[in-house]
Amino acid sequence: DVVMTQSPVSLPVSLGQPASISCGSSDSLENSDGNTYLSWFQQRPGQSPRRLIYKVSNRDSGVPDRFSGSGSGTDFTLKISRVEAEDVAVYYCMQSTHWPRTFGQGTKVEIK
Amino acid sequence: EVQLVESGGTWVQPGGSLKLSCEGSGFSFSRYWMAWVRQAPGKGLEWVANIKYDGSDRYYVDSVRGRFTVSRDNGKNSLYLEMNSLRVEDTAVYYCARGFLDSWGQGTLVTVSS
Numbered sequence: 001d002v003v004m005t006q007s008p009v010s011l012p013v014s015l016g017q018p019a020s021i022s023c024g025s026s027d028s029l030e031n032s033d034g035n036t037y038l039s040w041f042q043q044r045p046g047q048s049p050r051r052l053i054y055k056v057s058n059r060d061s062g063v064p065d066r067f068s069g070s071g072s073g074t075d076f077t078l079k080i081s082r083v084e085a086e087d088v089a090v091y092y093c094m095q096s097t098h099w100p101r102t103f104g105q106g107t108k109v110e111i112k
Numbered sequence: 113e114v115q116l117v118e119s120g121g122t123w124v125q126p127g128g129s130l131k132l133s134c135e136g137s138g139f140s141f142s143r144y145w146m147a148w149v150r151q152a153p154g155k156g157l158e159w160v161a162n163i164k165y166d167g168s169d170r171y172y173v174d175s176v177r178g179r180f181t182v183s184r185d186n187g188k189n190s191l192y193l194e195m196n197s198l199r200v201e202d203t204a205v206y207y208c209a210r211g212f213l214d215s216w217g218q219g220t221l222v223t224v225s226s
Contacts, residue, residue: 001174039212041157048207048216049149049157060214092157096212100173101147101159 002027002095006104012112019080021107023093028073030097037096040069040078043106044089052091053078085111114138114215116208121220128198128224134191134208134217142166142186144211148193150204151219160206161193176202198224 003026013019029036040053051060053069056076066081080087088111093104120132134146148160161182162171170182181194191208205219 037212041213043157048218049213050216051212051214054212054214090156094157094159094213099171101162103157103159106156 001100002029002098002102004093004095004102004104006091006093006107008107009105010108010110012110013080013083014112015085016082019083019087019109021078021091021093021109023071023076023078023104025074025076025095027098029076029095030073036072038069038071038076039094039096040067041092041094041103042087042089043092044086049092080109083109083111114210116210116215116217118206118208118217118220121206121222123223123225124198125226126198126200126224129194129196130198130222131195132193132206132208132220132222134193136189136191136208136210139210139215141189146182146184146191146211147209147213148182148191149207149209149213149216150202151207152201152204155204158204163191195222198222200224 005024007022029038036056038056041049043049052063057069068079070077090106090108092106115137118134147162163182179197183192203224205221207219209216
């Protein structure tokens with residue numbers, strides 16, 4: 001199975017400051033079709049997860065442009081340009097290139 | 113608007129069985145792969161199973177293969193997860209999700225305990 005490793009586990013950030021979450025995979029996530037199936041999800045307290053980013057860097061509809069994704073191969077990053085109070089949540093990366101699908105362990109973003 | 117509504121979660125004893133349902137609306141259900149994802153209390157997300165849009169392909173995480181069966185009824189816009197030989201470690205909120213998990217339901221809680 002492809003192991004997804006996120007860092008840090010906890011990320012205290014001041015309002016208006018940037019935040020960055022790393023996600024590494026134990027195998028390349030580039031698919032034979034040329035796509036890299038790496039997604040990012042946000043789970044606010046008490047809510048269902050919500051997809052923010054798909055195929056590394058594509059924002060889902062309604063996702064603020066302060067969220068951006070980047071990376072390739074085995075190393076990926078989610079960045080929040082200026083953290084707002086509503087961004088307090090746990091963030092997960094997930095790969096959909098290989099079976100079984102696997103998630104990172106999560107990164108909790110909180111306000112400092 | 114895409115909606116996914118799960119149901120069927122409840123308390124069950126170890127070794128018991130349960131069938132979860134998920135009804136989709138607001139999209140062409142029969143054109144999408146569907147998935148089940150679970151989250152144990154206070155833990156992270158774990159992908160459980162996927163089923164192809166026509167039901168012809170199914171994939172499972174190793175820990176449930178042989179015990180859980182994912183199925184669908186496109187005529188009823190519904191996804192199912194039949195769970196047998198349940199274990200304490202299967203206790204979780206079970207979410208259904210569309211395709212590459214672009215839409216999620218609200219989840220249904222399964223508690224396996226004696």
